[in-house]
Amino acid sequence: MNIGQLTTPALVVQHALLEANLTTMAAALPGTRMRPHVKAHKCSALAARQAQLGHTGFTCATIAEMEGLSRSGLGDDLLLANEVVDAHRLGALVRDGARVTMAVDSEQIIEAAVAAHVPEVLIDVNVGLPRCGCRPEDAGRLADRARRQGLTVRGVMGYEGHIVGLEDRSRRMELLEVSMGLLQKAHEDVGGDIMSAGSTGTYDINRWATEIQAGSYALMDTAYGKLGLPFAQALTVLATVISVSSEWAVADCGLKSLGMDHGNPTVAEATVLFCSDEHLIFSPQRPVQVGDRISVIPAHVDPTVAYHEFLHVTDGEEVLDHWAVDMRGW
Amino acid sequence: MNIGQLTTPALVVQHALLEANLTTMAAALPGTRMRPHVKAHKCSALAARQAQLGHTGFTCATIAEMEGLSRSGLGDDLLLANEVVDAHRLGALVRDGARVTMAVDSEQIIEAAVAAHVPEVLIDVNVGLPRCGCRPEDAGRLADRARRQGLTVRGVMGYEGHIVGLEDRSRRMELLEVSMGLLQKAHEDVGGDIMSAGSTGTYDINRWATEIQAGSYALMDTAYGKLGLPFAQALTVLATVISVSSEWAVADCGLKSLGMDHGNPTVAEATVLFCSDEHLIFSPQRPVQVGDRISVIPAHVDPTVAYHEFLHVTDGEEVLDHWAVDMRGW
Numbered sequence: 001m002n003i004g005q006l007t008t009p010a011l012v013v014q015h016a017l018l019e020a021n022l023t024t025m026a027a028a029l030p031g032t033r034m035r036p037h038v039k040a041h042k043c044s045a046l047a048a049r050q051a052q053l054g055h056t057g058f059t060c061a062t063i064a065e066m067e068g069l070s071r072s073g074l075g076d077d078l079l080l081a082n083e084v085v086d087a088h089r090l091g092a093l094v095r096d097g098a099r100v101t102m103a104v105d106s107e108q109i110i111e112a113a114v115a116a117h118v119p120e121v122l123i124d125v126n127v128g129l130p131r132c133g134c135r136p137e138d139a140g141r142l143a144d145r146a147r148r149q150g151l152t153v154r155g156v157m158g159y160e161g162h163i164v165g166l167e168d169r170s171r172r173m174e175l176l177e178v179s180m181g182l183l184q185k186a187h188e189d190v191g192g193d194i195m196s197a198g199s200t201g202t203y204d205i206n207r208w209a210t211e212i213q214a215g216s217y218a219l220m221d222t223a224y225g226k227l228g229l230p231f232a233q234a235l236t237v238l239a240t241v242i243s244v245s246s247e248w249a250v251a252d253c254g255l256k257s258l259g260m261d262h263g264n265p266t267v268a269e270a271t272v273l274f275c276s277d278e279h280l281i282f283s284p285q286r287p288v289q290v291g292d293r294i295s296v297i298p299a300h301v302d303p304t305v306a307y308h309e310f311l312h313v314t315d316g317e318e319v320l321d322h323w324a325v326d327m328r329g330w
Numbered sequence: 331m332n333i334g335q336l337t338t339p340a341l342v343v344q345h346a347l348l349e350a351n352l353t354t355m356a357a358a359l360p361g362t363r364m365r366p367h368v369k370a371h372k373c374s375a376l377a378a379r380q381a382q383l384g385h386t387g388f389t390c391a392t393i394a395e396m397e398g399l400s401r402s403g404l405g406d407d408l409l410l411a412n413e414v415v416d417a418h419r420l421g422a423l424v425r426d427g428a429r430v431t432m433a434v435d436s437e438q439i440i441e442a443a444v445a446a447h448v449p450e451v452l453i454d455v456n457v458g459l460p461r462c463g464c465r466p467e468d469a470g471r472l473a474d475r476a477r478r479q480g481l482t483v484r485g486v487m488g489y490e491g492h493i494v495g496l497e498d499r500s501r502r503m504e505l506l507e508v509s510m511g512l513l514q515k516a517h518e519d520v521g522g523d524i525m526s527a528g529s530t531g532t533y534d535i536n537r538w539a540t541e542i543q544a545g546s547y548a549l550m551d552t553a554y555g556k557l558g559l560p561f562a563q564a565l566t567v568l569a570t571v572i573s574v575s576s577e578w579a580v581a582d583c584g585l586k587s588l589g590m591d592h593g594n595p596t597v598a599e600a601t602v603l604f605c606s607d608e609h610l611i612f613s614p615q616r617p618v619q620v621g622d623r624i625s626v627i628p629a630h631v632d633p634t635v636a637y638h639e640f641l642h643v644t645d646g647e648e649v650l651d652h653w654a655v656d657m658r659g660w
Contacts, residue, residue, distance in 0.1 A: 007416075007660055039607055061608045082608060083572040084582075085621045086337075105573055108620040131609055132573040132580050161606065242413040243435055243462040250462050252414075252660075255633040261590040261605065275591065276491065277369055277632050278391045278412060279461055290438035291415045302607050303585040306637060309659055329639055330337055330582075 001319040003312075004293070008240040009253040011308045012295070013323075015315050017234035018046075018218060024230050025217050026053040028204060035059045035079060035196060037215030038327060040302045043311055044072035045323040046218060059196075059213040063089050068327035070098040077101070079122065079196065081157060081213060083109045083132050087116035094118060103157055105134040110146050120152045122194060125186045127158035127179035136182045140189030155194030158183040159213070164201030167226050173205050180208035200224050200231070221301035223262050235311075236295040237265070237304065239280060241288050249288050253296050254278040259303025266297040331649040333642075334623070338570040339583040341638045342625070343653075345645050347564035348376075348548060354560050355547050356383040358534060365389045365409060365526065367545030368657060370632045373641055374402035375653040376548060381406075389526075389543040393419050398657030400428040407431070409452065409526065411487060411543060413439045413462050417446035424448060433487055435464040440476050450482045452526060455516045457488035457509040466512045470519030485524030488513040489543070494531030497556050503535050510538035530554050530561070551631035553592050565641075566625040567595070567634065569610060571618050579618050583626050584608040589633025596627040 003012065025034060031054040038047050039061040047058060047069060057077035060066045066078050067089065075098030080090065083105055094100050094117060103124040104110045113121055123143050126133030134142055143153045160179040166172045180197065187195045198212035201224060206212060216224050219235035239253035251267075254275045258265050264272045269285040280296060288294070298304040305311070311323040333342065355364060361384045368377050369391040377388060377399060387407035390396045396408050397419065405428030410420065413435055424430050424447060433454040434440045443451055453473050456463030464472055473483045490509040496502045510527065517525045528542035531554060536542060546554050549565035569583035581597075584605045588595050594602045599615040610626060618624070628634040635641070641653040 009660060082582075083580075083620075085570050085572060106620055109572070126575070130575075130578055130603065131606065131611055135575075240415050242415060242439070245456070245460075245465075248460055250413075252412075255589060255591050255630070256636040257660075259585060259590070260633070261585050273460065276461065281461055290413075290436055300585070303590070306586040330339060330587075 003238065003314055003317050003319055006238060006312055006319065008238050008293070009257040010238045011305065011311050012236050012238045013219065013311045013313050014234050015313050015320055017232040018313070021218050021220070021231045021234055022049060022053055025203065025214065026055065029212055030054055032057050033211060035211045035213050036218070037061070037081070037213045038065050038069065040215035041218055041305055041311070042325050042327040043323050044068050044074065044326050046311070047074055048072060050218070057211070059215070062330050064329050065327045066090060066093060066100065070096060075099065079103070081159070081196070083124065085109070085112055087112045087118050090118045091116035101154055103132070104142065104146060105132050107142070107145060110142065110149060110151065113151060114149045120154050121146055122154055122157045122196060123186065123190050125156050125158040125183055127160055127182045127197070128163070128175070129159060129161040131161065133158060136186040139186035143190040153190060153192050155192030155196070155210070156183055156187045156190050157194070157196035158186070160197060160199070160202060164199040165223060169205070169228070172202065176202055176205060180206065184208055200229065201227055216301050219301050219305070221304070222266050222297055222299045233297055235301060236297055239294050239296050241290055241292040241294060244288060244290055248273060248281050248283050251280045251282065251294050251296070252278060253280045257304070257307050258296070258298050259300040259306070261303065262299035265299055267294055333568065333644055333647050333649055336568060336642055336649065338568050338623070339587040340568045341635065341641050342566050342568045343549065343641045343643050344564050345643050345650055347562040348643070351548050351550070351561045351564055352379060352383055355533065355544065356385065359542055360384055362387050363541060365541045365543050366548070367391070367411070367543045368395050368399065370545035371548055371635055371641070372655050372657040373653050374398050374404065374656050376641070377404055378402060380548070387541070389545070392660050394659050395657045396420060396423060396430065400426060405429065409433070411489070411526070413454065415439070415442055417442045417448050420448045421446035431484055433462070434472065434476060435462050437472070437475060440472065440479060440481065443481060444479045450484050451476055452484055452487045452524060453516065453520050455486050455488040455513055457490055457512045457527070458493070458505070459489060459491040461491065463488060466516045469516035473520040483520060483522050485522030485526065486513055486517045486520050487524070487526035488516070489529070490527060490532060491529070494529040495553060499558070502532065506532055506535060510536065514538055530559065531557055546631050549631050549635070551592070551634070552596050552627050552629045563627055565631060566627055569624050569626050571620055571622040571624060574618060574620055578603060578611050578613050581610045581612065581624050581626070582608060583610045587634070587637050588626070588628050589630040589636070591633065592629035595629055597624055
């Protein structure tokens with residue numbers, strides 16, 4: 001199949017760039033030093049390739065992602081790096097043979113793990129991002145409580161999400177040291193082998209974590225593209241020009257095919273003016289025609305991919321494969 | 331089923347409010363004076379209720395929406411109010427018995443209609459929104475060309491999208507008169523019975539259009555909520571509180587369950603601080619507990635619904651039905 005035959009808008013992944021990203025990461029953080037986060041791609045075929053390259057443990061944000069990996073035979077060591085109040089579907093995965101670890105940051109979430117017969121947890125620690133995670137000084141107490149309830153506490157996790165997107169690398173390193181200092185102290189109180197943290201934005205500077213939860217590096221977006229990392233923009237949204245006026249042009253790729261929280265997407269040799277539900281309005285530097293195809297680079301990969309059914313894997317003009325985005329929903 | 335049993339995040343539609351919105355609109359613009367736009371809900375069950383109330387013609391933004399309506403027996407008069415370069419799937423709908431009309435704004439799109447054997451078109455006219463639509467002065471020429479190619483030209487359409495969200499009603503009316511003046515002039519040049527325009531934001535002030543393409547009124551969002559229209563917020567995203575600290579709380583409803591182009595969603599008696607992929611971080615005015623359910627009102631309904639598989643229709647705590655959002659994708 002030729003790329004020209006794809007119905008647009010369509011997610012296109014350049015196979016060579018994806019492979020380069022995956023192998024670069026596997027060389028930097030081999031094996032279980034990397035615990036790929038699947039929330040950015042939600043694609044079990046892509047996860048299978050990450051596992052082939054040695055990363056046999058995975059990070060998830062939703063139960064649906066945990067189920068998708070387990071169903072695909074990738075359930076060796078699954079971490080739900082997020083709190084859930086009703087964990088009974090995770091208990092079912094355990095009974096099916098998956099190794100399941102839950103993040104817990106309160107007594108209520110510990111109760112949820114116990115009630116669902118999820119045997120293993122990490123204590124989720126707030127390391128500066130105002131989101132989930134207990135106070136560092138409460139981590140030891142929560143670990144004790146979890147153990148008293150019969151759970152195995154494998155260690156701690158703490159996501160430095162307030163740092164990972166900072167463009168100044170030295171500032172990123174400086175703040176990371178503070179965050180990881182908090183996590184390290186909590187780890188001492190908690191025990192266990194694991195100190196899980198990180199992201200694409202800190203994969204090469206987080207020397208404290210025992211494992212890194214990076215996801216975006218595989219496909220990339222313009223937000224992480226600003227950081228000067230050795231990962232290429234492997235994902236684009238292919239769109240068709242449907243209308244051209246003297247001052248602007250319109251392509252069929254809008255708010256329902258792009259995550260917009262980080263702002264407008266980018267189009268080469270063009271200025272993006274605005275997006276509406278099914279339209280991207282842009283001012284091209286060179287004339288375009290109705291029917292032309294353009295490549296749109298999303299500002300934020302995760303909520304972009306979540307709108308689409310397939311990642312179309314390409315080599316030049318050839319479509320090699322259609323990988324289902326099979327871990328959407330909740 | 332009780333609402334408490336829904337897996338969150340979940341789209342919840344209060345049946346009584348939806349019915350009130352639909353009947354209010356059907357009273358204001360009965361029968362074919364309204365051509366409901368399905369892009370906001372993408373749900374054939376909801377469209378079927380709109381048809382029951384007398385609106386037997388529909389507006390679509392994508393071919394997938396046209397196919398969904400046709401498949402559901404709602405193909406009496408389907409308008410694709412958007413340009414497409416490859417219309418062959420629309421031709422298949424025509425052969426299956428649907429009445430299909432395409433918006434055309436260039437010679438290339440007229441060619442696409444001809445090539446696909448789509449028999450009827452509207453000339454799409456730019457009435458001030460810098461998006462699709464030909465220049466008003468080109469509409470007559472395009473209509474002539476379409477007729478020479480054997481197409482039936484049913485009239486014109488022109489979407490006043492730059493006006494529909496203005497909060498000042500008198501300003502909305504003033505600019506609308508300018509836009510509809512342009513469309514009226516084009517209509518004189520084009521001929522045909524139809525002058526299709528409008529939106530939820532102008533449904534009651536657009537006295538020029540022969541039919542109104544409103545969609546958001548059925549479910550509503552905070553953007554249209556500001557206009558003082560007689561439509562209630564029927565849709566909310568139900569979320570579960572998963573983490574609580576002394577200063578903020580976190581619910582499981584993030585960027586992958588909310589359209590974010592219009593900004594943050596709203597939560598009653600709380601300030602929304604930010605959203606990340608699967609999290610909404612908010613500062614509640616009253617204490618909340620892990621496990622509490624909250625209702626989140628999206629800023630923009632269309633790209634919110636497009637992330638979800640179901641609209642859960644409720645009466646108080648009871649879930650009456652699960653309507654599939656069955657017209658997603660392209």
